[in-house]
Amino acid sequence: MSTDEDALTAAGWHPGRDAGDLALSAALMTAAVVPSVTGIRAWALFPAARGALREFFGLTLRPVAAGTEVAATGCVIDPRTGRHALRALRVLGDTVGEDVFPLGRTDAGGLIAVTESGRLLCVDHGGRWFLGDSVEDGLHALTQGRAPRRIAPRRWTWAAPATHEDPLENAVRTALVGVYALHHRQLFGARALRLTVTALRGIGAEVLDRAVPLPGGSLDEFAAPLAARMRELVDAERAHLRSCALTVTVSAPEGTPAPYSSVSCAVRIGQSASTPNATELSLAAGAGTALGRPWEAVQGCVRDLDRYTGRTAGQGLRA
Structure with a gap:
């Protein structure tokens, strides 16, 4: 046979x-x-x-x-x-x-x-x-x-390009690329970016965790105002990016059905003292996205982020 x-x-x-x-x-x-x-x-x-x-x-x-x-x-x-x-x-x-x-x-x-x-x-x-x-x-x-x-959770990571001199604005603009990819692939429409700032010294205390709503209009138009608003929040806590890890997260809004609710995109800067301006882009998806239409949508999102970062394949795929 x-x-x-x-x-x-x-x-x-x-x-x-x-x-x-x-x-x-x-x-x-x-x-x-x-x-x-x-x-x-x-x-x-x-x-x-x-x-x-x-x-x-x-x-x-x-x-x-x-x-x-x-x-x-x-x-x-x-x-x-x-x-x-x-x-x-x-x-x-x-x-x-x-x-x-x-x-x-x-x-x-x-x-x-x-x-x-x-x-x-x-x-x-x-x-x-x-x-x-x-x-x-x-x-x-x-x-x-x-x-x-x-059938397991997955996470992809990329080194994001530096499109702006200010690392915080670069992180916001990178996160908005994630907002676009998630919406374009019909995973969900994000309504806010969550800003989290964690001190790298001492016990690594979280000094800021705030959701910043996305205004209506073009993503390019409100990137700078969003970055300015986040800068105000960081400055109000007297935090310094060189001594902190900063994460901007794009998560599914409340009420998003599973498994789409398990998908998120995040941008991190300042996670390493030797490279405080490095920008890491990541996409995470729960185990439930391994089948059918959710799998196709997530794979499409990975391809979009591959193109944005100039890679031919997502780096750092892991369960």
Whole structure:
């Protein structure tokens, strides 16, 4: 066998396959498990899970090769193998913002589950993973050895260009680039910049933490007034940038739905005594942005900030 399609067909799958009552019985046995921990909800058998089980229940898949990107693995499609993993899969569901239902287990012991939108996910000793936009695609990925996407918080950092001599105004203008990118990619429309100033000496006390509203109009037009307002706030606290770390943060406004609410952009200056005028730009995104439209929007924002900073790829990607 030389193609991934052979792995599914060899296991007995074909378009239109229906395991019928056997799949329904296994699904009901799984859904009947009563949570043993307070606060954990019971399984919900939603349409995407029911459809996936009717099509794939009872299959035992074997990898067809060593793997194109990572080690290929097989799996068994039987929800009963994961019916007692309520806590682990509920945490996974809460992370991606969808209910999940167990689908089976990989040869390496990982739990595979289907989401309400029909995506295939996995939880194993290495973390939480997105396998495919559909169950079929996810099973292809497993048996081919295509690399899964980790479901975890991410953060990108860049060295921002110096567009203005005043480091505070440079930080504000850089933050406004983040405001534009987040709005352009339809993540959210920011309503304020949060200014935080922390002393670098002593115990590192926070001397200022204030939200400064964004006025209406062009970003270029109100950059200088915003910087002047922040300068007034800093001066009122008698803080000196050479002895402080200053952060300007662009966060989602109150009421922004998850997972978009987990995305933020920040600009830091003065974080190092040897380079007090250095400017660091960062973008952070929660684990829930690893799927679907949020993932595409965040990736678009990363590309925008890559272009602004003159990089071809985001630097410092880390979970």
